[in-house]
Amino acid sequence: MARTGRAGRTGRTGPADGDLAIRLDGAGRRYGLRRPWVLREVTLGVRAATLTRVEGANGTGKSTLLRLLARIDAPSEGRVTGRPRTAYVPERFPPSLPFTAVGYLTHMGRVHGLTGAAAARRAHAWLERLGAAGHAHTPLPDLSKGTSQKVAVAQALLADPELLVLDEAWTGLDAAARDILDRAVAERVAAGSAVAFVDHDPHRLAGYADVTYAISGTRVTRRTGEADAAPRATGRTVVVEVRGPHGAELPPGLPGTAGPGPEPDTHRLVVADLHSDLVLRELLTASPPWHVMSVRPGEAGDR
Amino acid sequence: MMAALVRYRTALLLRSQRWLAPVILYAVFLAVGVQGGQPVLDSLAYAAAALLPVTAWLVRICVTVEPAGARGCTAAAAGPRRAHLAGLLTAFLAAGALGAAATVAVAVISDAASTDHQTAVARGPAAVAGLLAMLVSALVGTAVGALTSRPVLRSTAHAVPALLLAALLALVTTGSPAKAALTDLTRGSRDGVVPLPVGAPAAALAVAVAAVAAACWVSARRA
Known part of the structure; x- marks a missing residue:
């Protein structure tokens, strides 16, 4: 199958190849001075209009790397540069917020820089697209796990972020919503955003990742063009x-x-x-x- | 973006209903300690002193009320420092509103006179002096809360005793802007002169800015 990486895009006026959304330079992270290093000497850049996959066994620091990329955490050593408008979907989204689904999404839309009216409109549109329109006015604590994950996904997508960071965002979604999220990721990349993701399913977006990083020990290594170029059933x-x-x-x-x-x-x-x-x-x-x-x-x- | 963040944090604070406990405690405190016909500046000093631990408590609520996953989403959108600053600012504004309401109530029901009820004290200027003392308490309380809750102190077992102890010390230690503001009010009440100090509010502002900056700096480093 045709690999749909950067080389495959037809545009001449699309984002320049050197367009880095965010860059880590010798970055490391540990959760406290006496705690062990989770990651060390990570040097990588995430380009605009690309899809980046992060792989690694449980507990190897995939979430830590994503949190560095989303700039939720600052590196304990090294540097991070670039300030794209960022949205993040956490591994576990808490249902214990005292808002309705639309109420929370409208607040987040405003934080992302939208007006209240635009935020509410997009909140409804995304809940509808993800198949959760019926729960727009349900308080978050009353939502099922899957529906509250849809709210987490909608929160990240409603403001067209320049960098989208997905930490197992598909987990808990029903099949239709997983498919919508796959497409939404493709749309973001086509629109020029950078997307970085972790998913336990090795077939998730397989073949579409422009770059794949693997974490082993505290090191992050780039392994492009192996797993992601292999043909697979979903490709x-x-x-x-x-x-x-x-x-x-x-x-x-x-x-x-x-x-x-x-x-x-x-x-x-x-x-x-x-x-x-x-x-x-x-x-x-x-x-x-x-x-x-x-x-x-x-x-x-x-x- | 800051306005949107503060709006979100305020909604979170109000809808979580966790503000009820400190606000009710403050109301009870005032009901016990302030009665109609007492000297206005003395009562204002009492009300301002009580506001300090209440502010620190509100800060603790504001920085812990957002669950970790949602905190990540906000931090990605706005930056962790700005997100944390919004929480601290929300608590400070809530404490300010509480202090202003208490000042008005106390100024209205108290006797506009000195401690010995011999010298008249104008109600308006007394209320302004009270507001200044409330401001100092809210600023110092915000500093205490910021330095004794997450992300600076993450374990509740350390944070709560530290918060109470720091709030108490801020009220009684010589050199603390909060202690200075309260001393100004009680001395003014004794002498029948309304104090309008500049030093204490300026010092309190400096303390609060430094503490808030430190807490925000830590917020990106210790999740």
Whole structure:
């Protein structure tokens, strides 16, 4: 299947390759002066418009690394640079807040810089998309674990963050909401945000991660292009053929690979299944809109 | 962003209903110690003294009321220092509102006279002096609360005794701005002169700013 990394994006005006959202330089973290180091000498950068996966066994410091990237914790040694607008989904979201779902989301939207009205509107929209619209006015302590996780996810997505940090955010979500979150991640990356995530499911977004880091001991090592390039059951692609206005270029920043189509003024796009909705919406809402000639599942030879 | 954070923390404080205990305690304290017809400056000194531990308690509530997971979300969005500052500011503002209400009530029901009831003390200036003393207590109480709750002291077993002891010491130790403000009021009451000190509020502000800055600095380092 076509790897939908940066090289595969069609845009020329998309975010520059050197666009670092956040960078750690020799960063280390321990929870107290007499406590052991959890991480040491971590030097890595997370680029805009990329998806970063962090792997490691339980208790190796995945959450610690994500908290450094989200700038929730400052490193005990070394430096962190970059101040993107950040949103974070914690591993466990507490239901003990004295708000309704929409009430809490509206407060968080304001903290993220939205007006109260925009925050409330987006809160409703995200709860609806995640399948929790019926619980908008339920007090958080009365929500099921899965629904309160949806609130945690909505909290992070409602303000279009430049850096999205997901610590096992899929855990507890139902299948439909997990799928929505996968797509939302793809949308954020396509929109130019950096996304960093940890998930216990090795197939989670497999093949879409631009960079994978593994933690062993207190070290973080980069291991790109192994697990994430391997084909897997969920890595389906979709081939989309479109006809554009005469001489028109494809909109910049689309995920996937693009090539000339069978006729003049047509293009053939091979995109990850995950990105297909996004690409179609982007093309159909362009002005003037593109004509979608065909959409079919990709085969092994489609690049 | 700070306004949004303070609004969120205020809603959290009010809806959690954890403010009830310190506010009721303060009301009981005033009901026991302040009666109509007592010298106004003496009563204001008593009310201002009681506000200090109540403020420290409100700070403790404000910085512990948000569960850890939600704290992470707020810290990512606003930065951990700013998020912590918003909690401290919310407690200070709540204490300020409580102190202002108490000042008005005390100034209205008390006798506008010196301790020996011989010299008249104007109610208006006395209330202003009371507000200044309340401000000093709220500032010093915020400093005490900030330094004796998370993230500086994380274990409740250490934090609560430390908070009570520090609040008591702030009220009785010579050199403490809170003690100075209270002494000014009681001396003014004895002499029949309304004190309008500048030194104590300035010192209290400096103490509060330093303590709050230290607590916010720690908040990113000790989760």
